[in-house]
Amino acid sequence: MIVRLRRLKALIVVECRLALRSPGTITTVFAAPALLLLLFAYSQSLDTERVPVAIVLEQPTPQARDLAGALHNTRYFHSVFFRTRPAAEQALLHGEVNGVVVLAGDFSRAALAEGDAPVQVLIDGVDARVGRIVAGYVEGAVATWLFQRTLLGQIGGVDAVRTESRIWFNEEIDSRRFLMPGLIVLLMTVVSPLLSALVVAREWERGTIEAMLATPMTVADLLLAKMLVYFALTLAAVALTVGLTVTALEVPFRGSLLPLGAAASLFALSSLGLGLVISCATKNQFAVGRWTLLTGYLPAYMLSGFIFDLRNMPEPVQWISCLVSARYFVSILQTVLLAGDIWPVILPNLAGMAAIATVLLGTAMILVRKRLG
């Protein structure tokens, strides 16, 4: 037993040295994720600001001018004014604006007399997402304007009932808050399995595993030592990226460290398991890179609920997504950061990751044993 512990200690020391000396490790684990995170955070926001829109004022009546002014003053639009519809449509066709708001010539009369003034909104639907956002913003802006004017009594006969929305967890509807937890997980799905898979694949290529297995050491010792070191590195990478998100990117951290730590640990185990399986099942480092992308990154990108909402997917796809450990981690990280320690959400997700980690690590053990045979 003492011999075995000493052997394990020696192996761990060696693994640490190798990890720190290999030039790629620090870059892969710390520098690249941190840089990518910041890059993503500042470029990949789903919010749309200063969308170019055209406002057609056919008759500059006080009411129409007032509404146009309200639209012009929101930070969501960058508006250009036209007097005629065809000119605005030309701008839309040329892609100079993403939408056209038409305040028809009889806007004031209709609004004052009938309380039923049409506002036409034309939207460039090529980018559906931007299109919907423009439509939503226009509606919101018109509704706000209408409400204020009704309160002031400037416009009568308008039904004063309105929807008042309150947004929870992400009060500013800042999509960055929603995206960041997913981004962290996405980065980890590349870093963690790649790290373990590349190292192990390189060792198969260089024959170190073969040489070491021919000593009294067991496969379990070797895997344990490797896992411990890469487990620690993965946790450190998660800590770094979460820390950066909370401090530099001002995403709240409403939960506590316990569920975060538990989730990160299980995720690290499943990722390392995946990495080991890949490195044992493939022949070389090149194939490891490819399979890590195919089995780790792409499923995480599409099926983790990071961007594409899982609840909107067909049921079979939802079932498949249950095999993606990133899905559980995204869910926990979103919960812990934006909502708090909601255990009914956290526990099932932890269980999911635990199951995946067990299966992958078990498979890895079997594959390592088989590989020489």
Add this chain to the structure above:
Amino acid sequence: MKESVAVIEAAVKRFGKRVALDGVTATIASGRLIGVVGPNEAGKTTLLRLLAGLLAPDAGTVTVAGHDVLRGRQAVQAAVGYVPRHLGLHDDLTVAENLALHADLRDVTGAVRRERIGGLLRAAGLDGAADRRARTLSRGMERKLALACALVGAPPLLLLDEPSFGLDPVSCRALFAMARAAAAQGAAVVWSTAYLDDAERCDEVLLLHEGRLLAQGAPANVAARLAGRMRAIDARVVPGGRHAIAERLRNTPGVVDVQVQGGLVRFVTDTPEREVGSEATAGAGTPHAVPPQFEEAVVTLLREQDSTKQVPPPASSPIRSPPASGPALDVRQLGVRRGGLDVMDGVDFTVARGEIFGLIGPNGAGKTTILRMLCGLLRPTRGEVAVAGLDPWTERSAACARFGYVSRKFSLYDDLTVIENLRFFAAACKVGRRRRAERVRQLIADFDLEPHARSRAADLPSRLKQRLALAVALIHEPEILLLDEPTLNVDPLARRELLRRIGALAAGGVAVVVASQRMEDAECCDRLLLLHGGRAIATGTPNELKAAAAALAGAAAMPSLEDAFVALVGQCGLEDAA
């Protein structure tokens, strides 16, 4: 007979359909150096892995140090030191750390540990390099380190999987001395190799072929099997005609094996009584009996195993047009400067048409560098290179049409079939459209590639890959052929085949340059250039080099070419770079 450390009884190992070992029975005795010899895929690695407890036999038993490998894996592995083919060193650990890791894994502690690691560092000549990372070591040094790692536990059984692969004679001798020392201390050392001159130095050999044990015993006893069947002709009187005589002998009934060695053409007949008619040996002396060499015995044994794999005689007239006058290659005062250092300086040589010219030297001597400059892949810093009168750097495409090049890794497209590779290179070498189909057909027939024409290059065994690589290099009927370590990865039979083809090409007027580590290859060359540290240190025929070495030592007897190599390199005073 000494005590046996391992016993293999009727061991069988299959990988899917392929039978890697087919009922091998052998005993490994302590204190002896045992060569496991055989062509590629003979089962050498499988046998070593069985002994190392890494594989379990499908049938039969393997017992090491009294423990069955199936049941007592850990006990077996405690008794075994194993150096896999890829060495298994951690590149990012230092020399000392690699040794320490293996000491830890084998639970070597305290004073024994310090003493043993210190002793091994000295024995490996690595005591000055203890703090260097393994990745910075030369090829020879890393082999010695791997061997030292396996010796840390003082195992009674030491298993070395092709330790001399691609190693020059100087480094190889150092490695061999370490293994010999371990055997002297009582360990059984198993040294697997495809090189027969390696095996000849062992106390005992196990000759494997397609998973079966063909022969077992001391190399001299194996060689003695050819007693009376071995003759030689002194072909020095007909220079350049050696290969022609060899070829005539090969076509003579009753002649099993022929090889050119220095000024001699040596051949084996099927029976001691067989007479060889004078028409085969015309122009040279009469054959006289010579003692058989181990290498010839093994080749003959392998030949007699599968006579079906005989190779058709190589095509006779490879030259497209009568060659122009002047030397095929003319290299003057060649020098290369890299990183402020002269890595090559003042190398001169010429190669005549129809000549086989050997570039030899230790690892890192500059053999490949010269070939790359001849190909126009590298620009010399100084000096002049003329390939068929053309400068390969400035007149590359014209020069390319004149030479064919086989790189060490063969440079084939793995995912193309044999015929697709030939077609592709025919197009790439600008063989005229009409000529192309004819050339491809001709080469497939000449190189006996018809049965494999639709196989992917990746699926070919190495001897066929080599054949294809040579065919590809000849697709545009070049007048010069450049070969980089052509026999590195092929077995003795494939090596014979290659040397025979080279001989035939030279007889047809092609100038052949062979860069090689193997003295067996060098023996077939007409002239040699011995390089060391980027300088030419000797040049001449194999016999002239031997004579130079003999003069150096003040000895009357001719040394072997390998001894000559080691002596000439050693005399340079340059530190053994390996």
